[in-house]
Structures are given as C-alpha cells and as structure tokens.
Amino acid sequence: MQKKHSNDSDPIFVTRPSLPDKNIFLQYVDTIWESRTLTNFGPLCCSLEQQLSDYFDVEHVTSTANGHLALEIALQGLELQGEVITTPFTFASTVHAIRRCGLKPVFADIREHDLTLNPEAITALINKNTAAIVPVHVYGHPCDCTHIEKIAHAHNIPVIYDAAHAFGVRLQGRSIASYGDVSIFSFHATKLFHTIEGGALAYSNKSLKRPFRLLQNFGIKGEDNVFCIGGNAKMNEFQAAMGLANLPSVPALIEARRKVTQRYRDGLADLDGIHIFHPEKTPNISYNYAYFPILVCEEKTGISRDTLYNRLQEHSIYARRYFFPLAADYPCYKNEHPDSAWPVATRVVSQVLCLPIYAELTQYEVDRIIRIIHLCLGNTP
Numbered sequence: 001m002q003k004k005h006s007n008d009s010d011p012i013f014v015t016r017p018s019l020p021d022k023n024i025f026l027q028y029v030d031t032i033w034e035s036r037t038l039t040n041f042g043p044l045c046c047s048l049e050q051q052l053s054d055y056f057d058v059e060h061v062t063s064t065a066n067g068h069l070a071l072e073i074a075l076q077g078l079e080l081q082g083e084v085i086t087t088p089f090t091f092a093s094t095v096h097a098i099r100r101c102g103l104k105p106v107f108a109d110i111r112e113h114d115l116t117l118n119p120e121a122i123t124a125l126i127n128k129n130t131a132a133i134v135p136v137h138v139y140g141h142p143c144d145c146t147h148i149e150k151i152a153h154a155h156n157i158p159v160i161y162d163a164a165h166a167f168g169v170r171l172q173g174r175s176i177a178s179y180g181d182v183s184i185f186s187f188h189a190t191k192l193f194h195t196i197e198g199g200a201l202a203y204s205n206k207s208l209k210r211p212f213r214l215l216q217n218f219g220i221k222g223e224d225n226v227f228c229i230g231g232n233a234k235m236n237e238f239q240a241a242m243g244l245a246n247l248p249s250v251p252a253l254i255e256a257r258r259k260v261t262q263r264y265r266d267g268l269a270d271l272d273g274i275h276i277f278h279p280e281k282t283p284n285i286s287y288n289y290a291y292f293p294i295l296v297c298e299e300k301t302g303i304s305r306d307t308l309y310n311r312l313q314e315h316s317i318y319a320r321r322y323f324f325p326l327a328a329d330y331p332c333y334k335n336e337h338p339d340s341a342w343p344v345a346t347r348v349v350s351q352v353l354c355l356p357i358y359a360e361l362t363q364y365e366v367d368r369i370i371r372i373i374h375l376c377l378g379n380t381p
C-alpha cells in the first residue's frame, strides 16, 4: 500500500505504537460486553496467557498490569534477599524494581559488541550476599545466556531476565523467554508487542505460578483467606483484547522493522565513526529489530552524540539517548558504589543514540533521517 509522502518538516518520533485492525480489536471488546468480566483473570486474559505460552514455547505465563510489576513480582516470588547483580545500562525500571523489593542493586559492566552484561564482570562481583542476577536483553540483543546461567548455576542463584525489549527474539533455536528461571516482558505501548500497558512473567517452574498469582492480587487465596502481602498487578480484559488483536501481526511488524533497519544500515554504512550493531550476524540469534541504536564516535565523526541529537531535533527528528544517564549515576544510586567503575558502559552512554524505528516508518522518512545525519557529519551522500 503506497502511503502519502510525509512532509520534510513533519516530526518523526523515536517510536510510534502499532495499532491492530480496529474491527478485530472491537470483536474482542464485544465479548467483554457478553462476559461482563472486566478484569481478574477473565476469558481474554486467560486466552492471551495461553497464546503467549505457545508463542514463547514456555510452560507458564502470568500476565501483569505492566512490565515493571512483572519484575517486582519475579523478585518477590523468588523470595530473594541481599544483592542483585545487574547492568547500569538499562531503563530505570530494572534497577528500581530491585531496590523497591528491598534488594541491593550491584552494577556489572557491559560488553562492547552487544551492550549486554559481561559474564566476567558478573563473576567478579559474586559473593556470599549475592541473591540473583538480573541481566537485560538490551535493545533485544540477547545476553550470553549460556555463560551467565553457568555462573548462576555454580553459585546456586537464580537468573531473572529483563526481556522487556526481546519479544520475538530467539537464541540457539529457543525462544528467549525460555532462558533463566524467569523472563519478564513489557507490553507497553512503545514496545514491539503491546497491550497498551501490560507485561508478563514467563517460566517453566510450576511451583512459581501460585506465588506469582498471589503477589499480583493482594495475596488473596480465597474468599476469606489473605495469605501474603501482595499488591495489584492484574491485566484487565481491555488490555488483553489489545494483546489478542496485536499478537498475529508480530511477524509482520518484525519484518517491517527489519526493512527499516536494512535501509538505515545501507544508508549509514560508509559513515566513518557511526557504529552499527548486527546482532543477527552472530550465529544462532534471530533478532526482532526492536531498536536501532548507533554509537557516535566523536574522534572520527567530528561531532558528539549530543550535537547530532540536537541537530536532528532542529530537523524535527526526535531520536533518543537510551539509556542516558547510567542507572548507577541517578541521584538515588550515585553514592552507593564509590569504588566502582564501568568503563564500557560509561563510554557507551555518551555515544549511544536510538534512531526512530517502527513498522510504519516509510523508506522516504528513513532516507530523510539518513540524509540529515550525512549533512550533520559534513558529508553529501
């Protein structure tokens, strides 16, 4: 379908939520009028959990109100105490969830080539207080799960993956959701697959199902039995309707993003100092093209990441500096690790820029962004 060309002054944001065919969504909504169940694990919510369990190829899926609460429920459900090793290069949610569950985040450095946690750095930080590892498949780049899980196994601690970016990613022939003790997903409107707001826990250990359900529903076990201190993290039926309507489009969304990525890669390939990631070049990785991060190496480009970011804004292109600043540098965590350093994360956080990517971003718009980047770097393509 040929779309009307956008104007060269129209703003382009880093992402744009996908929407399903409205009639398909409304057909699900009609069933809500019939069931009169709006929330508390209604038929649509249960159906979505089942479909996600098939899609993830994971035994159990617990849907939640959002991804952040899925993470808190995972940490609480595993009854952890002490330190949790995680990455400073992530969205605020990862680290806040650890702290809000009364645990101490301990930051390990990341790897150059995919920006995920460095297993050697994890090993160096493990001690008798280490309760768990929370790696992040940042940008959908899968972590070195084999290595990380070997370390965790040797120390008898669980691994909880923050897979908020990794919907649809596969590693070594397995769904990314099947790794670790638990993987959590975000279905926020800005994510590849969404339920407006929403999230899920994916896991294979059946004994976690009950604690997770209790934690997401006030600890209520039966009419007159409040069993533990739970909160409220239930997915409602309208969220589930959106998820059910969106799920069939996931392969098409990934393919459309792959095309955008390819066009960016072709258009930026000859620019010295613009680093591009190719996660799917690693054997056994099937990528979801959720983000298009670049690294701006100022020594070669002659301009800093922030200058490029500002210049793009002058042209109404709203790239984002995900994940600047490092979580370890937030005022709330800054003073907790005076003797620590994360040289790779510290460098990357000053270089990274996520360019706009979403399924409906047109070739014309991608070319406009590429052209402006060439212009900013003093090249004429």
Ligand SMILES: *Cc1c(COP(=O)(O)O)cnc(C)c1O
Pocket: 066, 067, 068, 069, 090, 091, 093, 094, 136, 162, 164, 165, 185, 186, 187, 188, 197, 198, 199
């Ligand atoms: C989006 C996101 C979350 C939180 O998910 P919400 O659904 O917004 O609560 C957690 N971790 C990462 C890495 C994210 O990007």
